[in-house]
Amino acid sequence: MTKRLSDISTDVEVTIRSIEGGVGIRQRLCELGLHPGERVRIEKSGIFGGPLMLRVGEHHIAIGRGLAKKIIIE
Amino acid sequence: MIIAMAGQPNSGKSTIFNHVAGYKTITANFPGKTVEYTESKITINGEVHTIVDLPGTYSLTSLDPAELETRKYLLRRESDVTVNVIDASLLARSLELTIQLNELQVPHIVSLNMIDEARKKRIVIDNDALSRELGVPVVESIANKGVGINEVLRTAVEEGRRKQPPPQLAYSKHVEDKISALIPSIQHYARQHNLPERLFAIKLLEQDEYYDTLIDDDRIRSEIAGLRDSLERDHGQPSDIVISSERHAMALNLFERVAKVSKSERTTSQKIDDLLMHPVVGYIALGAILLGFFNLVFSVGTMIEEPLLSFFSTGIKPHIVGLVPEGLATTLLSGVVDGIAGGIGIVLPYLVPFLIGLSLLEDVGYLPRIAFLVDTFLHKIGLHGKSILPLILGYGCSVPAIMGARILESHRDRFIVITLTAMVPCAARITVILALVGFYLGANWALFVFIINIAVLAIVGYILSRLMPERAPGMMLEIPKYHLPSAKVVLFKTWFRVKEFIVVAWTIIIVGSVALSLLEHYDIVTYINMAFSPITLLLGLPIAVGTTLIFGILRKELAMIMLFQALGTENVISVLSKTQIMTFTMFIIFYVPCIAAIGVMVRELGRRDTVFAIAIGFIVAIVVGLIVRLVGLVV
Numbered sequence: 001m002t003k004r005l006s007d008i009s010t011d012v013e014v015t016i017r018s019i020e021g022g023v024g025i026r027q028r029l030c031e032l033g034l035h036p037g038e039r040v041r042i043e044k045s046g047i048f049g050g051p052l053m054l055r056v057g058e059h060h061i062a063i064g065r066g067l068a069k070k071i072i073i074e
Numbered sequence: 075m076i077i078a079m080a081g082q083p084n085s086g087k088s089t090i091f092n093h094v095a096g097y098k099t100i101t102a103n104f105p106g107k108t109v110e111y112t113e114s115k116i117t118i119n120g121e122v123h124t125i126v127d128l129p130g131t132y133s134l135t136s137l138d139p140a141e142l143e144t145r146k147y148l149l150r151r152e153s154d155v156t157v158n159v160i161d162a163s164l165l166a167r168s169l170e171l172t173i174q175l176n177e178l179q180v181p182h183i184v185s186l187n188m189i190d191e192a193r194k195k196r197i198v199i200d201n202d203a204l205s206r207e208l209g210v211p212v213v214e215s216i217a218n219k220g221v222g223i224n225e226v227l228r229t230a231v232e233e234g235r236r237k238q239p240p241p242q243l244a245y246s247k248h249v250e251d252k253i254s255a256l257i258p259s260i261q262h263y264a265r266q267h268n269l270p271e272r273l274f275a276i277k278l279l280e281q282d283e284y285y286d287t288l289i290d291d292d293r294i295r296s297e298i299a300g301l302r303d304s305l306e307r308d309h310g311q312p313s314d315i316v317i318s319s320e321r322h323a324m325a326l327n328l329f330e331r332v333a334k335v336s337k338s339e340r341t342t343s344q345k346i347d348d349l350l351m352h353p354v355v356g357y358i359a360l361g362a363i364l365l366g367f368f369n370l371v372f373s374v375g376t377m378i379e380e381p382l383l384s385f386f387s388t389g390i391k392p393h394i395v396g397l398v399p400e401g402l403a404t405t406l407l408s409g410v411v412d413g414i415a416g417g418i419g420i421v422l423p424y425l426v427p428f429l430i431g432l433s434l435l436e437d438v439g440y441l442p443r444i445a446f447l448v449d450t451f452l453h454k455i456g457l458h459g460k461s462i463l464p465l466i467l468g469y470g471c472s473v474p475a476i477m478g479a480r481i482l483e484s485h486r487d488r489f490i491v492i493t494l495t496a497m498v499p500c501a502a503r504i505t506v507i508l509a510l511v512g513f514y515l516g517a518n519w520a521l522f523v524f525i526i527n528i529a530v531l532a533i534v535g536y537i538l539s540r541l542m543p544e545r546a547p548g549m550m551l552e553i554p555k556y557h558l559p560s561a562k563v564v565l566f567k568t569w570f571r572v573k574e575f576i577v578v579a580w581t582i583i584i585v586g587s588v589a590l591s592l593l594e595h596y597d598i599v600t601y602i603n604m605a606f607s608p609i610t611l612l613l614g615l616p617i618a619v620g621t622t623l624i625f626g627i628l629r630k631e632l633a634m635i636m637l638f639q640a641l642g643t644e645n646v647i648s649v650l651s652k653t654q655i656m657t658f659t660m661f662i663i664f665y666v667p668c669i670a671a672i673g674v675m676v677r678e679l680g681r682r683d684t685v686f687a688i689a690i691g692f693i694v695a696i697v698v699g700l701i702v703r704l705v706g707l708v709v
Contacts, residue, residue, distance in 0.1 A: 023281050023314055028550055030318040031132035033167050036311060037319065043344075047353045050450030051459070051549055058164050058195070062446045064453065064548025 005040070005052070006068035013041040020070040032061045034071065075123045075234050076152060077227070080144060080175070081159035082168055083130035084439075084554040086187040088112075089217035090159060091127040092566045094227065110480075111147070118227050125227075126153060134174040135282050135318070140483070142284065148180055149269060155234030156182035157226060162192035162199060162214075163555070165333060169325035170318075172208060179239040179270040183211045185226045190216050191555065196336040204332040209241040218560040242272060243328075245320050248308065252279055252301045259294050279305065281314045343555040350443060360447050363440070364466060371428045371470060372501075378423035386415035405595040406588060413587030417580040424501065425575060428470055429568040432478065436567075437559035441481070442551055449549050455532050456539025458482075458549045461491045465531075468498030472671040473575060475500075476678055485679075490538045492679060493687040494531050496667040497694065499524070503663050510637075511659050514647045519656070526698075527663060534694055582673040590625065613657050613699045616641070616649070627666050653706025657699050665695035 008014055016038050019026045033056040034040065043060065044053035051062045081087040095114035112127045128147055129140035148156060158175055160168040165186075175182050186192075186199065205212040211229050215222030244250060256275040264271035267288055277285040278298050289295055302313040309316045350359050391411045395404050435441055441463065449459030460481055467475035475495045482488045499507060512520035593602070599621050603610075606620030622637045637658070641649045650658070666688055667675065675684040 018311065019315070023312070026312065027133075027135055027280075027314055027318065030315065030322070031135070031170075032550060032552060033322075035319045035322045036315060038322075044347070044351045044446075046446065046450050048450045050453070051446055053347075053351065053446060053553060057166060059167060060553040061551065062442065062449075062459075062553050063550050064449065064458075066548040067550060 003073050004069050005042075005054075005071040005073055006065055008042055008073065010042045010045050013039050014073040015039055017072045017074045020072065025067070025070065029063075029067070029071070033057055033059065034061075075121075075154045075231060077123055077125045077230050077234065078148065078153035078156045079125065079127045079159060080148065080156050080171075080182075081130060081185075081187075082132050082161070082164075082171055083552060085130065085159045085161045085168065086215075086217040087130060087159040088127055089560060089563050090157075090185065090187070090215065090223055090226065091125065092563045093217065093220055093223050093560075094125065095127075095566070111143075116227070118224075118231050121231075123231065131171065133171055133318075134178065135277065135280055135314075145284075148175075148178055151180060151268070154181070154237075155230050156180050157185050157230050158182050159185045159187050159217075162186045162189045163195050163197060165192070165197065165199060166326055166329040169328055170321050173243050173321055173324055173328075176208065176210075176240040176243060177270065177273040177276060179273065181210075181233050181236065181238060182240060183213060183226070183230050183233045184208065185222075186212055186214045187217050189214045189222075190219075195341065197333055198335075199333045204328075207328055207332060208243075218557065218563065220560075220562075243324055245276075245317070245324070249279075249305070249317065249320055252305060256298065256301055259297055260289070263288055276317065279313055280317045281312070341555070346556055347443075347553075350440075351446065356447055360444060363435075367431050367435070368470070371424055371431060374427040375424035375501075382418060382423065383415060386411070386418070391415070402595060405591045409588035409591030410584055412591070413580075413584030416583050416587060417576070422572070424470055425474055426568065426572060428467070428474055429571050430564060432467070432474075433564040433567045434559055437557060437564060439554045439556045442553050445549065445551065446553065453548070455535040456544075457490065457535060458487065460549070460551070461487060464491050464495045465498060468495040468500060469504070470501055472496055472498070472500045472667055473674050474571070476671060476674045477571065477575075479678060484544065486542050486544055489679060489683055489687065490535060490542065492675060493538065493690050494535055496671060496675065496687060497527070497531060497534070497664050497691055499527060499663050500668075502668070506662055507659055510646065510655050514655055515652055523656075523659060523663070526660070530664070530694065530698060534690070538690070580670075582670050586627075586669045593621075593624070609661075609696070612696070613661060614703045615654055615658060619658065623662075623665070626662050627669055651706075653703060656706065657702045660702050661695050661699040663695075664691055664698055666692060 003014075005014070005016075016034060016036050018036050019029055019034070034054075038056060041055045042052050043055050046052065046065075049065055051064050052068050053060055053062045079087050079091055091112065091114070094116050095112070111129065114125050115122055116125050117123075126147075128144040131141035131144045133141070134145045134148075147153070156175060158172050160172065172182075172184060184204070186201065186204075189199075192199065201212045201214065211233055213222060213226045213229050215226050217223065245253070253272060253275045256278065257271050260274055260278065261271055263269075264274045267274075274285060278289070279302060281302065289298070305313040305316045311319070349355050352359075391408065394411055395408050398404055398407055435444075442460075444462060445459030447459070448462045452459055452461055461479075463481060464475045464478040467478050472495060475498070476492050479488045479491045479495065482491060507520050507523050511523050593599070602624055603617050603620035606623055607617055609623070610617050610620050618641060619637065637646065646655060666672075672684065672688065675687060679687065
């Protein structure tokens with residue numbers, strides 16, 4: 001079964017395998033550092049299905065949970 | 075010489091700009107776009123140069139309108155040199171943009187900014203090595219402390235004189251083969267559009283929409299598609315991912331060659347976030363910060379407003395108006411004075427502390443965190459967390475609130491949020507709510523009005539976001555480190571926004587005020603009442619109320635004063651029923667934003683969408699007013 005970033009609990013580090021969705025979303029996520037092969041960690045998880053705050057390399061980004069569902073991890 | 079400032083968001087680019095920009099700074103829109111840039115004249119070594127602050131951009135491939143304009147600007151080669159501002163503590167990621175600037179073949183220098191932050195994170199960068207690898211000068215700076223800025227600019231001017239395009243950095247052999255294979259077919263297009271051919275080829279392989287549209291030959295299109303497919307087949311990822319991943323790897327390798335990182339402990343920023351982003355404490359802190367912010371704005375505002383207004387009405391106005399003979403001239407002059415006083419006395423006392431507070435929250439880095447915290451709730455009505463800011467600001471004054479909607483990237487979000495913001499009761503409308511509903515029906519009813527208002531906003535927001543589905547699914551934003559803001563930059567930003575208010579809104583307030591005086595002078599109240607009679611009749615209000623609605627457009631708080639005048643009594647309850655008071659108040663809140671707000675709406679949204687936004691507000695006002703009337707009949 002494919003595992004998605006939205007299924008992961010906080011403070012676990014995972015590796016991105018691929019990103020679903022159109023070229024626009026892929027390119028935007030890549031710009032923010034979410035490349036396939038990159039290690040990410042969920043540092044904060046918003047309440048009531050809110051957004052996730054991720055640590056990628058040296059910086060933090062927040063993405064909505066809908067987007068996290070499009071990120072397949074290993 | 076024209077020096078362009080380019081860099082990723084939060085790199086401190088604008089801080090450098092604001093440090094050197096003079097009072098002659100101007101904000102301009104890119105031709106035909108809502109995207110803005112700022113421009114200023116500066117003196118370096120006794121020569122005057124132009125410095126342009128471009129919108130922050132993560133890369134040059136983006137679909138984001140602001141980033142697109144930045145790229146187009148750089149491609150047009152209007153600037154002689156680019157200063158690539160980099161957050162040194164995020165060097166690896168930032169280099170991805172730098173590599174693309176090299177591909178653009180525009181002379182540029184790297185300003186290694188926030189070098190103190192990098193040292194704190196125990197990142198040691200070998201500047202000479204970085205400069206050698208990139209083939210461009212590298213200069214350290216700490217923009218918020220004003221360190222190194224002159225050196226950055228001097229180096230930029232030198233590099234601009236050299237006119238030497240930076241060297242290209244190589245991708246893997248496999249990708250380079252595809253680039254070389256494509257170049258001969260697109261050479262003609264590259265020349266036609268004055269683009270470097272290698273950059274053109276890379277962007278086409280990367281599925282960049284903009285470059286795609288430049289190719290009108292089907293044979294070449296299918297050749298591009300073939301090369302993309304072959305990249306995808308060999309790497310198991312779409313071609314755009316293949317290229318951006320390689321660029322990412324190039325940046326990482328470069329970083330490893332020029333920088334050393336010792337394992338760092340949890341930063342102060344992360345420790346603060348443990349509190350401010352906590353699922354419980356975070357919301358309490360958010361409430362406290364916003365409450366404190368508004369308390370400050372309102373206490374400073376009221377402290378200044380009253381003495382200023384009385385100074386105008388007793389100290390200045392009689393003297394000025396007394397200068398001309400009684401008659402039309404007096405009316406016009408008192409209109410102008412009232413308008414000036416309205417601007418200075420009512421708006422500025424709230425606007426200035428408000429804008430200082432906003433710049434502080436912005437520069438400290440708290441705004442994206444607010445967006446994170448409230449995203450869950452706004453998501454339910456189809457908006458992102460960032461939209462909360464203009465909406466909250468709306469309770470103060472609609473004018474800066476509407477200007478605040480600029481933080482939203484997409485026009486769709488800006489449109490929805492501005493439409494909603496215009497319906498948030500501003501300080502003037504709050505006065506009406508308190509003085510009419512609060513006074514005659516009781517405080518609970520006034521609170522009820524606020525709650526109904528929020529409910530209506532949620533419904534309208536929900537409907538609008540369903541009618542205008544968005545392209546990107548959900549929020550994507552960087553959460554930057556906390557920063558100590560620089561007083562100079564905060565004040566400069568505030569001054570800049572105040573200046574914008576003076577130019578746009580104040581003029582309109584003065585014109586509106588004069589129009590009001592003329593209406594009074596020529597006594598055309600009857601005609602206005604007639605014109606508004608369809609509305610007043612529909613809502614079950616006395617026809618005499620019609621004039622107050624016009625005044626409500628010109629200056630919201632006047633709606634109530636004119637209501638007293640129109641009804642011929644200050645004891646409203648003797649003429650209007652409780653239902654009528656409620657209907658009137660609800661209608662006034664929603665129907666049309668004040669003329670100053672309309673002015674900034676046109677600026678932010680353009681004429682067509684402003685008309686839509688106002689029409690939506692008007693329809694909502696009629697519907698809500700009618701519902702209140704009907705409910706009143708039943709109860």
